[in-house]
Amino acid sequence: MVLSAARQHLLGGIRLGACGQHLLRGSRPGAWGQHLLRGSRPGAWGQHLLRGIGSVYTAAKGFQEIREKLQAFPGGSIDLVKQESGIAVLTVNNPARMNAFSGSMMVELEERVSQLEEWTEGKGLIIQGAAGTFCSGSDLNAVRAISNPQDGMKMCTFMQNALTRLLRLPLLSVALVEGNALGGGAELTTACDFRLMAPGSVIQFVHKHMGLVPGWGGAARLVRIVGGQNALKMLGGALKIDPEMGLQIGLADGVLEGSLAGSGTNALLEAEQWLGCYTAGPAPVIRAIKSVVVSGRELPLEVALRTERDVFGTVWGGPANLQALATKAKHK
Numbered sequence: 120m121v122l123s124a125a126r127q128h129l130l131g132g133i134r135l136g137a138c139g140q141h142l143l144r145g146s147r148p149g150a151w152g153q154h155l156l157r158g159s160r161p162g163a164w165g166q167h168l169l170r171g172i173g174s175v176y177t178a179a180k181g182f183q184e185i186r187e188k189l190q191a192f193p194g195g196s197i198d199l200v201k202q203e204s205g206i207a208v209l210t211v212n213n214p215a216r217m218n219a220f221s222g223s224m225m226v227e228l229e230e231r232v233s234q235l236e237e238w239t240e241g242k243g244l245i246i247q248g249a250a251g252t253f254c255s256g257s258d259l260n261a262v263r264a265i266s267n268p269q270d271g272m273k274m275c276t277f278m279q280n281a282l283t284r285l286l287r288l289p290l291l292s293v294a295l296v297e298g299n300a301l302g303g304g305a306e307l308t309t310a311c312d313f314r315l316m317a318p319g320s321v322i323q324f325v326h327k328h329m330g331l332v333p334g335w336g337g338a339a340r341l342v343r344i345v346g347g348q349n350a351l352k353m354l355g356g357a358l359k360i361d362p363e364m365g366l367q368i369g370l371a372d373g374v375l376e377g378s379l380a381g382s383g384t385n386a387l388l389e390a391e392q393w394l395g396c397y398t399a400g401p402a403p404v405i406r407a408i409k410s411v412v413v414s415g416r417e418l419p420l421e422v423a424l425r426t427e428r429d430v431f432g433t434v435w436g437g438p439a440n441l442q443a444l445a446t447k448a449k450h451k
């Protein structure tokens with residue numbers, strides 16, 4: 120399902136555009152695309168992954184044993200840079216293994232999420248891979264060493280915790296996908312609010328080929344992004360999703376303008392510009408926007424409405440609100 124060069128050529132009209140054009144989903148699917156496009160949109164949200172009501176998906180406690188086991192598989196790093204602009208960049212950095220997650224990187228990811236939870240000035244987050252490719256999933260050497268079901272489930276719970284908290288951060292987050300996002304790397308992309316794909320990039324849930332299913336929460340999130348029918352086809356066929364198909368099924372929110380990944384194009388700059396359309400404005404307002412969307416997509420309606428009212432109370436009469444009232448803003 121990878122695009123031919125001719126097909127990529129046809130896609131000129133659905134590259135990244137100016138702010139406001141991002142809502143347009145682009146060209147009509149070809150015959151091959153319609154197969155994946157038919158079928159349902161996301162249905163009702165699961166209602167059990169709720170922060171603060173008995174869920175395990177809060178700040179990581181009680182993971183000491185698996186943390187120690189994971190630390191026994193070192194290599195690579197998860198690098199975090201918080202910028203003055205309020206947009207942080209998180210880099211999955213293990214290029215010798217195509218940015219596969221070693222055990223110590225899983226632990227570092229959770230630590231970085233904790234740091235971001237404490238970052239009150241933040242508005243946005245971009246997750247990228249080092250050296251022009253996104254992430255090839257779990258480090259297969261670590262996977263082999265902890266291939267018993269008990270350790271597997273502990274690792275899986277640990278990663279579910281980290282990625283669920285990542286998606287719930289009061290930051291607008293983007294997975295910047297260059298090269299390959301495979302297995303756990305594909306799951307990581309679903310723990311962001313948006314996905315931008317570089318030309319030639321691929322998101323592929325290869326789990327079936329590994330005799331697995333997603334376990335880092337990637338299946339649950341994927342269903343909510345592309346709908347159950349498309350998720351079933353993507354997982355059942357271990358389909359390679361290229362940028363065009365990503366746009367068509369709503370997995371990708373934009374395609375970078377640049378040439379092929381790793382060729383020196385400043386993909387990060389493009390992603391920052393794209394995200395800047397949504398993070399422009401005061402941090403308390405942007406963070407409040409993310410909070411009401413998180414509660415809307417995860418909580419039962421009545422709870423979401425109460426949460427929305429509470430979040431509204433944090434911005435009503437706040438500095439940005441008072442300033443807008445004072446300037447008698449018009450929205451023509």
Ligand SMILES: CCC(=O)SCCNC(=O)CCNC(=O)[C@H](O)C(C)(C)COP(=O)(O)OP(=O)(O)OC[C@H]1O[C@@H](n2cnc3c(N)ncnc32)[C@H](O)[C@@H]1OP(=O)(O)O
Nearest residue numbers: 215216217219255256257258259260299301302303304329
């Ligand atoms: C949560 C469940 C999971 O995530 S299970 C893991 C799913 N991921 C995979 O199975 C990825 C397997 N790897 C591949 O398909 C290819 O290496 C990909 C990523 C397509 C890159 O191919 P190619 O450009 O030809 O490079 P290559 O194969 O020579 O790889 C370079 C070096 O990186 C390594 N590598 C790659 N992926 C992993 C991985 N997941 N774990 C450990 N090592 C990995 C390769 O083994 C290779 O290492 P070396 O140079 O042979 O020492």
